[in-house]
Amino acid sequence: MITLAIHVEESHGSRVVLESGALQKSRHYLGHLGEHRKTALITDARVSALYLKPVMNALAIPASGLLVLEVAEGENSKSFSTLNELAGSLAQKRFGRGDLIIALGGGVILDLAGFLASIYMRGIRYISIPTTLLAQADVCVGGKVAVNHAGGRNLLGNFHHPEMVLVDPNFLKSLDERDLKSGLAEVVKAGIIGDETLFQLCETRLDDVLRHTMDQWDEIITRALRVKKRIIEKDEKEKDLRMTLNLGHTLGHALETATHFRLLRHGEAVALGMHAAALIARHRGLLSPRGLGRIRSVISTLLPDNAWKTTPNTTILDAMKLDKKKRFDRVPFILPKQVGEVATIWDVDRTEIAAALDEVKKHGPQDI
Structure with missing residues (x-):
């Protein structure tokens, strides 16, 4: 296991755990986050089909205690309209500042879910579980979160660091060339x-x-x-x-x-x-x-x-x-x-x- 602590002056930073098989130990790694009343998991349809059940089993979260929010796969989901829909789902379920978002997916999902976490009620906690090489080697750290706009990529954005990042290289086995x-x-x-x-x-x-x-x-x-x-x-x-x-x-x-x-x-x-x-x-x-x-x-x-x-x-x-x-x-x-x-x-x-x-x-x- 490799652990990296990201220390930044203006915010809380992140803890990164990198280990093959980290997903199976995720409940242990995430224990430091403490109790939270509700958890929302944001992912896309492809990642959900591959990994939703293993993630739920590893985290030991019953289906009744988890709000799963799926978006379409691809860069077009990094939009203000998708962001608005996700925020509406959290509000409908009365998510508050003490609740948690889990971002499960590639760079699009990490950007989208992280930006939502940064603005919902002026900021709630989130963790990232990156499933692509691009997300594991780059997007998962740094705190940059954003959605696209017709005027440019990542035009609407913020800085908001995940409290925890779980990097499991086993996810990469499902990637195409x-x-x-x-x-x-x-x-x-x-x-x-x-x-x-x-x-x-x-x-x-x-x-x-x-x-x-x-x-x-x-x-x-x-x-x-x-x-x-x-x-x-x-x-x-x-x-x-x-x-x-x-x-x-x-x-x-x-x-x-x-x-x-x-x-x-x-x-x-x-x-x-x-x-x-x-x-x-x-x-x-x-x-x-x-x-x-x-x-x-x-x-x-x-x-x-x-x-x-x-x-x-x-x-x-x-x-x-x-x-x-x-x-x-x-x-x-x-x-x-x-x-x-x-x-x-x-x-x-x-x-x-x-x-x-x-x-x-x-x-x-x-x-x-």
Whole structure:
């Protein structure tokens, strides 16, 4: 068992437990939360079919004592309308500040349920049980919770940390190749930002991951979470240092918005964004040819199919205008200097980004 404590100055932080088989021990791990009158479990239909009964059995919660709220699978459920429906269900059952929300699922569910917990009665407790690699290696810690808006991804959001996160790599056995690749993009991102050993694991073990023969899940997930932990403990509210966690996300979020959240998984968009960032960094002389080659070699395995490439560059660039990090009409770009080190650059212009997009569009999966 691996335990991480996330300490942040402005809120209570989180305790993360990572262990294969953690689900079966969840009642033991969650005992410190104390008594609560009501529990709501928020999930999607796919995760519910796979894991609802095992979770209920592990937590020893009778069906009569649990409000199960299912939403549709996919990014479109991260909406204000879905949020409103969930809040209405809690209000109808008279949930109060002493009650508990459990988020069971991937990044969409963790974002949605966490945001609901942050605003319902000005904040109630919640715990996260992430079931995808993307959620286990990234989304589950940091306190960022949000829903999407027509104007952009995660446009309506808050900071609200789960009291407890249970990370069980056994959940990953049910993921298909596309979901694994999406999650690996966030793992690769963490390696580029601040852990060369993690990046080297990605360089050498990607095939094992995709064949479900990986035997180092605990190390990979823990290393990714520790990169994020080091950063958010110094800068919880993204005043400066935490921006580095957005490597690949400035363009990635714009790609998701420009394609209406239909063509790309989040990790796929991030992989495309990291590819573009590496190209811009090389063009500016920040990244060596060898560094670019290493990054592109790993990312080539994670790239999506070509459907997104019909989206005009102008549409993608316009979608960046609502980036939450924008200050004085400038959007920061996180660019790699080498594997394990990045820089925040404020003067990347549309011409540079468009040129990088043109180059990215020339390549598909595994042909870089």
